[in-house]
Amino acid sequence: GENVEQHPSTLSVQEGDSAVIKCTYSDSASNYFPWYKQELGKGPQLIIDIRSNVGEKKDQRIAVTLNKTAKHFSLHITETQPEDSAVYFCAASKAWGNTPLVFGKGTRLSVIA
Amino acid sequence: DVKVTQSSRYLVKRTGEKVFLECVQDMDHENMFWYRQDPGLGLRLIYFSYDVKMKEKGDIPEGYSVSREKKERFSLILESASTNQTSMYLCASNPRGQITYEQYFGPGTRLTVT
Numbered sequence: 001g002e003n004v005e006q007h008p009s010t011l012s013v014q015e016g017d018s019a020v021i022k023c024t025y026s027d028s029a030s031n032y033f034p035w036y037k038q039e040l041g042k043g044p045q046l047i048i049d050i051r052s053n054v055g056e057k058k059d060q061r062i063a064v065t066l067n068k069t070a071k072h073f074s075l076h077i078t079e080t081q082p083e084d085s086a087v088y089f090c091a092a093s094k095a096w097g098n099t100p101l102v103f104g105k106g107t108r109l110s111v112i113a
Numbered sequence: 114d115v116k117v118t119q120s121s122r123y124l125v126k127r128t129g130e131k132v133f134l135e136c137v138q139d140m141d142h143e144n145m146f147w148y149r150q151d152p153g154l155g156l157r158l159i160y161f162s163y164d165v166k167m168k169e170k171g172d173i174p175e176g177y178s179v180s181r182e183k184k185e186r187f188s189l190i191l192e193s194a195s196t197n198q199t200s201m202y203l204c205a206s207n208p209r210g211q212i213t214y215e216q217y218f219g220p221g222t223r224l225t226v227t
Contacts, residue, residue, distance in 0.1 A: 001172075009153070034215070043117070043203055043218025044156070089155060100146065100171065101216065105155035 002027040004092050006104025013080050014112050021107045023090035024072040030092040033066060033073045034101070038087045047088075048075070080111045116140070117219035119204055125225045132191040134222050136204030143209035145187035146216065147171075147179065150201040162187055163209065194226045 003026040013019045025033075034049035050057045050064045050073065057064050061080075066073040077084055087108050091101040120135035136145065146161040148171075158171030160179040168179050176198060180188040187206075191198055201223050205216040 006155075032214075041220070043205070043220050045218065046215045049215070100158055100161055102158075103156040105153060 002030055002092055002094075002099075002102040004090060004102050004104040006090050006107060008107060009105065010108045010110070012110045012112060015080060015082060017080055019077045019080055019084070019109055019111075021075045021088055021090070021109070022072060023074070023092075023104050024070075025092040025102075026071065027092070027094070028068075028071065029094050032093050033064070034091050035062075035064060035075050036089045036091065036103075038089065038106075040086075044089055077109075080109075082111050082113050085109055085111045117204055117206055117217050119202075119219040119222050121222050122220065123223050123225075125227065126191075126194050127227055128195060130191075130194050130226075132194045132224065132226075134189040134191075134202055134204075134224070136187045136189070136206075136219055137185050138187075138204075138206040138217070139185065140206065140208075140217070141184065142206035142217075143184070144207050145181065146205040147177075147187065147189045148203045148205065149173070150203055150221070156203065159189065194224075196226050198224065199226045200224060 006023045031052035036044035037047045038044040061078050063076045087106045089106050090104040093101045117138045126132050144163050147159040148156045162168045162181040178190045201221050203221045204219040207216045
């Protein structure tokens with residue numbers, strides 16, 4: 001089955017700096033890669049996703065890149081703000097195979113003001 | 114807005130007790146999921162359901178069962194709670210045909226088994 005590795009497990013950045021979180025996946029048939037953000041005391045919430053027919057997607061300060069050949073994808077947050085502090089999860093699945101998401105272990109991001 | 118609610122935010126049970134965790138969604142979603150979240154282990158899928166009375170095992174179904182009698186409600190059952198089931202439990206839902214598209218999560222139930 002699919003296995004998703006996520007690094008780093010913790011990340012501290014100064015406010016205004018960029019943050020990058022990386023994930024690798026094992027199943028070359030996976031074609032849908034979402035990122036979820038979990039704030040303290042809340043359930044995870046989707047912040048951005050990408051499909052395998054796209055190499056990069058951007059939404060304001062966040063962007064995701066996908067390298068299908070290397071089977072890795074990354075989340076980039078620019079101009080970080082204190083409210084970006086949270087736990088971030090990457091995930092992978094075969095969207096057209098009716099299979100559930102497989103999540104990485106998460107990255108705790110701390111933005112220091 | 115999609116709303117997924119879970120019956121309790123915090124729950125303390127004794128070893129051997131039967132425990133019910135309830136999840137209700139108000140957006141008529143066909144698919145519902147139960148995960149457990151542990152530090153350093155991320156989100157692990159316990160069971161999911163893509164229709165009423167349907168259920169599928171996830172990655173860690175041992176020690177758990179589920180019930181989906183109504184479309185909006187998905188229950189997780191611990192038949193005989195054990196201390197290694199102390200965890201945060203998260204419920205999620207999304208609409209049919211998009212099983213891997215956005216999942217909407219509840220706030221979680223932190224279960225402690227003593």
